[in-house]
Amino acid sequence: MKHLITTLALVTAHAAQAGEIWISNEKDDTLSVIDVETLEVTRTIPTGERPRGITFSKDFSRLYICASDSDTVQVMDPATGEVLHELPSGEDPEQFVLHPNDLHLYIANEDDAVTTVVDTETRHVIAQINVGIEPEGMAVSPDGGTVITTSETTNMAHWIDTESQEIYANTLVDSRPRHAEFTHDGGKLWVSSEIGGTITVFETAGQTEIAKIEFEVQGVHPDRVQPVGFDFTEDGKTAFVALGPSNHIAVVNAESYEVEDYILVGRRVWHMAFSPDKTQLFTTNGVSGDVTVIDIARREAIKSIKVGRFPWGAAMRP
Amino acid sequence: MRWMICLGYLMLSGPALAEVSLLIGYLERQEVRPPVLSNLDPFPDDLGVVGATLGVADNQTTGQFLGHDYTLDTVRVAPGEDLKAAAARMLNDTRFLVIDAPAPELLEIADLPEAEGAILFNVSAPDFALRDQDCRGNLFHTIPSAAMRTDALMQFLQHKRWSTPAMVSGPHDEDAALTEALQRSARKFGMEIATSKTWNFDADMRRNAAQEVPLFTQDLGEHDVLLVVDELDDYARYIPYNTWLPRPIAGSEGIVPVAWSRVVEQWGAAQLQSRFTEAAGRGMQSTDYAAWAAVRALGEAVTRTGSDDPATLRAFLLSDEFELAGFKGRAMSFRSWNGQLRQPIPLVTRRALVAQAPLGGFLHQHNEMDTLGIDAPESACTKFED
Numbered sequence: 006m007k008h009l010i011t012t013l014a015l016v017t018a019h020a021a022q023a024g025e026i027w028i029s030n031e032k033d034d035t036l037s038v039i040d041v042e043t044l045e046v047t048r049t050i051p052t053g054e055r056p057r058g059i060t061f062s063k064d065f066s067r068l069y070i071c072a073s074d075s076d077t078v079q080v081m082d083p084a085t086g087e088v089l090h091e092l093p094s095g096e097d098p099e100q101f102v103l104h105p106n107d108l109h110l111y112i113a114n115e116d117d118a119v120t121t122v123v124d125t126e127t128r129h130v131i132a133q134i135n136v137g138i139e140p141e142g143m144a145v146s147p148d149g150g151t152v153i154t155t156s157e158t159t160n161m162a163h164w165i166d167t168e169s170q171e172i173y174a175n176t177l178v179d180s181r182p183r184h185a186e187f188t189h190d191g192g193k194l195w196v197s198s199e200i201g202g203t204i205t206v207f208e209t210a211g212q213t214e215i216a217k218i219e220f221e222v223q224g225v226h227p228d229r230v231q232p233v234g235f236d237f238t239e240d241g242k243t244a245f246v247a248l249g250p251s252n253h254i255a256v257v258n259a260e261s262y263e264v265e266d267y268i269l270v271g272r273r274v275w276h277m278a279f280s281p282d283k284t285q286l287f288t289t290n291g292v293s294g295d296v297t298v299i300d301i302a303r304r305e306a307i308k309s310i311k312v313g314r315f316p317w318g319a320a321m322r323p
Numbered sequence: 324m325r326w327m328i329c330l331g332y333l334m335l336s337g338p339a340l341a342e343v344s345l346l347i348g349y350l351e352r353q354e355v356r357p358p359v360l361s362n363l364d365p366f367p368d369d370l371g372v373v374g375a376t377l378g379v380a381d382n383q384t385t386g387q388f389l390g391h392d393y394t395l396d397t398v399r400v401a402p403g404e405d406l407k408a409a410a411a412r413m414l415n416d417t418r419f420l421v422i423d424a425p426a427p428e429l430l431e432i433a434d435l436p437e438a439e440g441a442i443l444f445n446v447s448a449p450d451f452a453l454r455d456q457d458c459r460g461n462l463f464h465t466i467p468s469a470a471m472r473t474d475a476l477m478q479f480l481q482h483k484r485w486s487t488p489a490m491v492s493g494p495h496d497e498d499a500a501l502t503e504a505l506q507r508s509a510r511k512f513g514m515e516i517a518t519s520k521t522w523n524f525d526a527d528m529r530r531n532a533a534q535e536v537p538l539f540t541q542d543l544g545e546h547d548v549l550l551v552v553d554e555l556d557d558y559a560r561y562i563p564y565n566t567w568l569p570r571p572i573a574g575s576e577g578i579v580p581v582a583w584s585r586v587v588e589q590w591g592a593a594q595l596q597s598r599f600t601e602a603a604g605r606g607m608q609s610t611d612y613a614a615w616a617a618v619r620a621l622g623e624a625v626t627r628t629g630s631d632d633p634a635t636l637r638a639f640l641l642s643d644e645f646e647l648a649g650f651k652g653r654a655m656s657f658r659s660w661n662g663q664l665r666q667p668i669p670l671v672t673r674r675a676l677v678a679q680a681p682l683g684g685f686l687h688q689h690n691e692m693d694t695l696g697i698d699a700p701e702s703a704c705t706k707f708e709d
Contacts, residue, residue, distance in 0.1 A: 137384055228690075
């Protein structure tokens, strides 16, 4: 409750702000904070080495940062930018997902073929789960029952039971799976495959594959159309899919699995975050070192914002 | 115990997955290498075999979730000993061999009665003929041909508009093959090598490169770039900055087209590099990469087919469904006309990646990577037509 009050106070204090988008800059060891109202970088905050995955606690009072080359997860006070403490993360944490209980972080240790589960309160590792080679994509089902780790070289989604912290199923996908997300109702799991160039959709209940989405960007060789990060709109009807070095975002109908549109963004588009009011999407463009702002309704890029070198992760703070 | 549990689950939910166990043989012809001028970069003793070992470890990690098991049996044959007999013995135990040997011996092995229906991988021989008239239906190639590498370099020269190269070639057979490949590639991309000379010094260049190289290169005439051919890593390192004209160097020194180098760090390669360096205590080289790719290609075929039957695996390797994520930014696959792994070719200096072929603008009706090396219409290989 205290956190909530702090947050409220903070929001009131910055009444002009309609929220912020936080970006991790992998090759600068910094975070860039973008003001959603002005679409400008308002702060640049130093982090540990090679920051990649970032996510906020449910009340937005804490920011968790995968500092990959520092082999740690940093916990930051987003109001001050101060690193409060570090969490034991296992080696080379790349990406993570916060369990709905707001307590357990599931961390993919890319160099170690392990998923580490850390309790953010006691700051102890509560489990390590052997997964495939180069784990990266992390997702948690809305009911908190299942966590997914995808492994890039093993080409699998590993289904982890959060009660027992053990794998209960492994499903093959196309080459180099990068990202996973459950649909808002938890009924389906989407997994993107960078080299395979596809998204595989699974029925959560039986872990069975029900659809495969393919992409085709005009004037771009299929080899360069590489789906990586993606996210669903609030109504769950549309997915925005980053297509890496093709420099486009695909707009996918999440019911028919048809690609409805492609939006040109910066170079090597990777991850993304929605604005608090869900009218804008912010994509990280690693190679061009900027963030593209997309107007959701018009499905158009409206601005590029220069951030640090190799922007990777994105997270929204209201 | 955990593995058994997850395996149990998988049996219930996955496709039909029987227990599959794959023994892969790694066969190496050890060679007496000629002396070279500098000892700065020793030829690694374990070249290739560490790559295969890493490939098996990668396969095994995937296999443990599927009930697939991989083991590697390594046989290294000393100079002068009988490689063919060793291969025949190994082929009694396994249908899958990864081979580091020169072209004539590769062909002898491929033609053994024991090799019929087996799958063999060439991880070191760059010879044109192995992918052309001398090809064998049981012999795949994960190391790029010399033609793929020289085509990559010529694309780069074209891209830079360095359209008039000159060339200095070493005196060895290996140098002759690469020289020929460079000339062929230059013609393919509409260029002509203006002048060429053979390097035939027997002096110790460590002491007098600054005196000798300017004189040696003075009569090469006008050129944009100097191609240096030195496959044995003997003299080329003494050429840069000593030439008569200030020109970039490419070929075996300067900008070098390779299958792999420790400087490749994009496309997730940093992970493969760090796994390799941890295992080997040195950087990953092209033959290591080719051995890794051969083992991983087999693993990928086993994972996707759930089979260890060589005919099933061969068909899958040559099909459109096969794709290997090789940390070079594009899905790699085998050319159905000669069993060559199609792959991007990094152009590297000792310290960084300069570019990667196929370069933008070099188009192809099917796959841009097929602008590198022998394409289907020009291939004389008929052993894959079945």
